[in-house]
Amino acid sequence: MGPDAPHAYNRTPDRVSDVTGAYGGAAIGMLAGLGLEIGYFEAAGVRGAAVYAQRTALVDLESVLFTRGVVDGLKRLTGRCRPRYFVDGACVSEVRDAFPSGHTAPMGALAASRLVIAAQSSGPWEYRWGAFGISETLAIATAVLRVKAGMHSWSDVAGGFLIGHAVGALVALAHPMQAVDPADRREGAASSAIGRGGFGLTWSGAF
Amino acid sequence: MSVACPSAAQDKGAPNHPGYAFGTPAGEALFMIAAGLSNLTSYAPQRSTGWGRTRRTRTIGLRIG
Numbered sequence: 001m002g003p004d005a006p007h008a009y010n011r012t013p014d015r016v017s018d019v020t021g022a023y024g025g026a027a028i029g030m031l032a033g034l035g036l037e038i039g040y041f042e043a044a045g046v047r048g049a050a051v052y053a054q055r056t057a058l059v060d061l062e063s064v065l066f067t068r069g070v071v072d073g074l075k076r077l078t079g080r081c082r083p084r085y086f087v088d089g090a091c092v093s094e095v096r097d098a099f100p101s102g103h104t105a106p107m108g109a110l111a112a113s114r115l116v117i118a119a120q121s122s123g124p125w126e127y128r129w130g131a132f133g134i135s136e137t138l139a140i141a142t143a144v145l146r147v148k149a150g151m152h153s154w155s156d157v158a159g160g161f162l163i164g165h166a167v168g169a170l171v172a173l174a175h176p177m178q179a180v181d182p183a184d185r186r187e188g189a190a191s192s193a194i195g196r197g198g199f200g201l202t203w204s205g206a207f
Numbered sequence: 208m209s210v211a212c213p214s215a216a217q218d219k220g221a222p223n224h225p226g227y228a229f230g231t232p233a234g235e236a237l238f239m240i241a242a243g244l245s246n247l248t249s250y251a252p253q254r255s256t257g258w259g260r261t262r263r264t265r266t267i268g269l270r271i272g
Contacts, residue, residue: 052224056224058225066241066242069248076251077251080256178225
C-alpha cells in the first residue's frame with residue numbers, strides 16, 4: 001500500500017486505538033510507568049517511593065505535552081488528507097490533519113523518555129525497562145491500528161512515531177539523572193548490604 | 208537463612224531519578240509552562256496543501272455553445 005493510497009474506514013481498530021494511543025493510551029502508559037517506577041524505588045529500599053516516582057511521571061507528562069504541541073503544529077501546516085477520504089484520487093473532506101499521527105506520537109514520546117531513563121538507570125533497572133517495553137508496545141500497536149482503521153497511511157504513523165521518539169528523548173535528556181538522597185535509603189537495602197561485584201551471603205530470621 | 212547467589216548479589220548501584228529540567232527548579236517550571244503553551248499550535252488555522260492526492264486529475268473538456 002503506497003503512502004497516499006485510499007483505505008476504507010474500519011471502526012473497530014479506530015476505537016481500540018483510542019485506548020492504546022492518544023489520551024487513553026498515554027494515561028495507561030503513564031499509570032503503568034508510575035506503578036513500575038514506585039516498584040523500582042521500593043525494590044531499591046527508598047523511603048518515599050511514590051514521591052520519587054512522580055519525578056519520572058512529570059517527565060512523561062512533559063514529553064506528551066510537547067509532542068502534542070509539535071504534532072498539532074505540523075498537522076496545521078501540512079494539511080494532508082486522511083486515507084479514508086481519498087475518493088477517485090481526490091480528497092473529499094475538509095479535514096486534512098493526517099500527518100503526523102496524533103495517536104501514535106505521544107506514545108512514541110512516552111516510549112523514548114522511558115528508554116532514555118532506563119538506559120541511564122542504576123539500581124533495579126528491570127522495572128524501568130519494563131515500563132519502556134509497555135510504552136513501546138502501545139506505540140507500535142497504535143501505529144498499526146491507525147493504519148488498519150483507515151485513519152492514517154503508513155507514512156503518517158511513521159512520522160508520528162519518529163517525531164514522538166525524538167521529542168520524548170530530548171525531554172528526558174533535558175532532565176539529568178541524579179542519585180537518590182542517601183538519607184532516603186533504608187538501612188539493610190539489598191544493594192547497599194552487599195559488596196559491589198562480590199559474592200554475598202546474608203542471614204535473616206528470628207533467633 | 209538465605210544465600211544470595213553471585214548474580215543476585217551483584218550491586219546495581221544506588222537508585223537514581225530524573226532531576227529538574229536543566230538542573231534547576233526554575234528550569235523545570237519554565238519547561239512545564241513551555242510544554243503546556245506548545246499546545247496552542249492546535250488553534251492555528253488549518254492549511255489545505257493538497258497533499259494526499261493519489262494523482263492529479265485535470266478535466267479537459269470542450270465547451271459547446
